[in-house]
Amino acid sequence: MLNQSLFEEQEMPTQMGCLFPFASNMSFAPLGHNNQSLKAFPSSLTSADHDVPSTINLTETLLSSAAAAGNMKQINSDDNLGGGSQLLSLQRSSANLWAWGDVNECLSSKRSMVDDHHLGVGAMKMKKIKSRRKVREPRFCFKTMSDIDVLDDGYKWRKYGQKVVKNTQHPRSYYRCTQDNCRVKKRVERLAEDPRMVITTYEGRHVHSPSHDQEDSSQASSHLNNFFW
DNA sequence: CGCATTTGACCGGCGC
DNA sequence: GCGCCGGTCAAATGCG
Secondary structure, eight states: OOOGGGSOTTHHHHHHHHHOHHHIIIIITTTSSOSTTTTOSOHHHHTTOSOOOGGGHHHHHHHHHHHHTTSSOOOOTTSOOOTTOSSOOOTTTTTTOOEESOHHHHTGGGTTTOSOOOOOOOHHHHHHSSSOOSSOOOEEEEEEEOSOSSOOOSSOEEEEEEEOOTTOSSOEEEEEEOSTTOOOEEEEEEOSSOTTEEEEEEESOOSSOOOOSSOOGGGGGGGGGOOOO
16 A cells, blocks of 8 residues: 555645645645635535535545645545535545655555656757756645546546556546646556556646636635635 | 647656 | 666547
């Protein structure tokens, strides 16, 4: 099983909040962005009530990740988290979630699968950018039980590649944020050991707000998260 | 027709 | 140095 201890308890929620403004707005505020904004998420979220809006199912996922690190209360995986979600099939997604700050580490327990996850920069890019930056973009990923590969995180993504990685039967998909000047990327793959689990890896920082088109009216204050990093 | 996705080729990094 | 592998590109294709 994957090692949750790799999760940096204090850091991660902040990072999550940074990487997912919508998430910080809803759940990670207490540990992330001081004071402001954080009334957006329904209290029911942490109490595993069934009133959680379906539109924030992914946030629920992140929430659970934080919970797994001991920062927050774990959501009961048996709870019905949202009737009639049309966005995601994450009703059961809070089970067995984890998160971590660096893919290198997160999959280290499966060395054969991902020994070294240097993000290869494309050849063309390499030519354009003479000196490759050693500083990697902030990354982290999380696991979600879902039938849907691409979770709705509020951003728009364009697929630019797909690859079958060694020792896995499911291809890994590569996505880029469609927003101009935003270089955030994400990878989506299914866990070899359990194809029901989707592994989503984010890299980089959005320079814009999420293009959420199903924003809950009760979360109008979520625009408070429009500060970027 | 424009945009998104697919998919094979290509490249660099790394291990041996 | 060579081969393997993951990540990206870009032409072809699909779709609304």
